[in-house]
Amino acid sequence: MQEHITDHRQGFDFGRTRITDFRDPAEPTGLGVSVLKLKAGEEVAETFATEQAWLLMHGAVKLKAGGKRHDWLRLSLFDEHGSCVHGAKGTDIRITAVTDCEFTIYECANERAFPLEIYEADGGSDEPRGKGQVGGTCLRFVRTLFDDTNSSPEAELVLGEVITMPGKWSSYPPHYHAQPEIYHYRFTDNRGWGHGELEDDVVKLRPYDTVRIMDGKTHAQVAAPGYGMYYAWVIRHLPGDRYGVPTFKPEHAWTMDPAASYWQPKGQDV
Secondary structure: OOOEEOOOOOOOOOEEEEEEOOOOOOOOOOOEEEEEEEOOOOEEEEEOOOOEEEEEEEEEEEEEEOOEEEEEEEOOOOOOOOOEEEEOOOOEEEEEEOOOEEEEEEEOOOOOOOOOEEEOHHHOOOEEEOOOOHHHOOOEEEEEEEOOOOOOOOOOEEEEEEEEOOOOEEEEEEEEOOOOEEEEEEEOOOOOOEEEEEOOEEEEEOOOOEEEEOOOOOEEEEEOOOOOEEEEEEEEOEOOEOOOOOEEOHHHHHHHOOOOOOOOOOOOOO
16 A cells, blocks of 8 residues: 555545545554545534544634534644544534634544543644754644643544744654554645655655555655645554654764754855
């Protein structure tokens, strides 16, 4: 099964589009990723058949979950945080689109019970990773929505977002972990692009691409100059081996030291 999914570069139609399906025995990550687009005034109600997380990408919606109502608004993936509902099998949600809106939905086969969690946009913060390192060339902003620090030990998903600065690297230094992962990409401009590494293979990333990361492969990303790059990342915990901190490739770990010495051209303002 292909690692780099390029089938949706023209964007997504209204309704639900499955990019990967965890129910498919041939899906190596065990993760489902789909996009749901609703027109203003549309409503959707669902009872989760398994563990799911619904992340608002853009638009204004009214959400009802766990007996509570929420009003969510997101106008920019890059400048605003996303709100997310994360629930176990049996969770009931109802969403009414106030404007045209879009969600990404993440699923896995977990049927264990755990408490419903609502992550509101105003409760998040940008984590500036790579700040001051190797001339700021790997500065990016990481938004972890939930992991083992704030979700149930019965949950199997980890979800977050990364904002990659134009012309800069993220997921850097190259790192790896045993747990399967999927990246889903967007750009500040539909002309935008970047490159992603999977060990020694390099793929050209365009808007709406998706990449499977499997088999403990190292991965790092870079955005082309002029184009901000967003990706949502979802990881599935493994039995007895929950995701925590990735392992950085030892030969490049020195770049994480803010005081590291590295070459720059003399007499040039870079």
